[in-house]
Amino acid sequence: MVSMTTPSLNNSPIGVMDSGVGGISVLKHIHALLPHENLLYFADSHYAPYGSKSAEVITQRCISITDYLISQHAKTIVVACNTATAAAITTLRGRYQIPIIGMEPAVKPAAEATKNGIIGVLATVGTLKSAQFAALLENYGKDIKVITQGCEGLVECVENGALNTPQTKALITHYCAPLLAEGADTIVLGCTHYPFLRETIAEVIGNSITLIDTGAAVAMQLKRQLDTHKLHASHLHQAHITFNTNSTLPNAAEVIDTLWGACSQTPYTVVTHKPE
Template identity: 40%
Template sequence: MNKNAPIGVLDSGVGGLSVLKCLHQLLPHEDFIYVGDTARTPYGTRPEQEIRGFVAEIIDWLAAQGVKEVVIACNTLTMLGVDSLKGDHKFPIVGMSKGEKLLLEASKKKKIGVFATPFTISTEAHKKAILAADPTAEVYPMPCPKYVPLIEGEQFDSPELPAAIAEYAAPLKEAGIDALILSCTHYPFIKKQIEAEFGPEVTVIDPAEATSYLAIDALKEIGALREDGAGKVTVCGTADIDRVRRLAERMLPVEDCQFKEINLADK
């Protein structure tokens, strides 16, 4: 495996930029190619087989760019099963961490909230992972269907955003949670607003860091970790690259990034 090959990062839209931010901070020597399928986002309302087809198309495109690893920076896609998305590719594919260890370390009362998309909540994957690690924990899942359209639509200053945050937070505040995980990669875009709604007694966790360490471990296993040089970041979108750049400014040093609109059919 070529140590100097880039790392691929993919998502259905811009949410995975929050994971790319963490990866870039922890792996400054690495080159990254990010693909957000902004032409077909959101994926959540589409049939599973169609979603799998889209992901396979992105992974094939990244493979053609010569990547040494792919990070699936999306909880919904991770729930489909990382191994089932790998196909015939030889490079490692890493999905999102469920963050159960971080949550249990942060929660003194063992009352834990989960913010995620309706699909991710429906799998109960996070609840099962937390209870497997500590059966005494109480888990309060909350589907948050309004967040992604507001974030993708850049509605950060709209009255709808704080109203949605208050709506989804209310039952978890009433339950007395003291730790909350943002189990959708879009949600770190509004982490500060969510933290303000819950107050200092609730620790809000972004699983991007734990995911990044999974990616690092996978590279170490195949001896492909790059340890020198200055890495480059290329951010690709399948549509609306100007909007992708604006949203990337909230996560990345965009002056160090290259932005491209791509056609996944062009290898």
């Protein structure tokens, strides 16, 4: 087991990781709920998307990133990626002695929200093939119809900042068509990149269909962990946010700026790392 000690543990940062910039959608919920917390984000964009990679490769990437975040004194880790959670969360929790929060597609809330008993799930192929997702369907999908759709290419659209281009809209139209044909009235955004495409998806499917993601629920679970372990930062603490990326795209920092937007007045910096 790997543990950490630091003299100012409460004001140490919360580490958040994702296969790329998608986890910033979760980071926004975390910052809104916990505005006094330092946040340390790592976008593993050079290795995105995770959805097409083996569980072994994803787990090694998660270990490498967690080691880095802990070296920067992260007091807890949020795996803001459904695919990485499915592949690596058990290994991470067995290896490190700090709270580690994962996430999963919002099948349960979608099952509760649907009015006609038909939901769709947009996710990466890796998430849809995982044992974790199979367990979700077993637990919450028995009494409803669930249509799943792997969405190759959408992660790359977000990584490139192409949120509402004709090409992105064409992909979304293609992937949503089977869900609409089956009559889904609720669609799960089962990848943290996809909330950044929410407006474009709504343009394609209309406003009568409910879109659900788990960003707010993950932030609440993080807060509960901080409560349990008494790890909250002081309310007098001035927070800072650091975005780390190993993207080699020339517009990587610009994409982060765009996705984070005018989320708050909290200062932030973007740090670029050479890919390992």
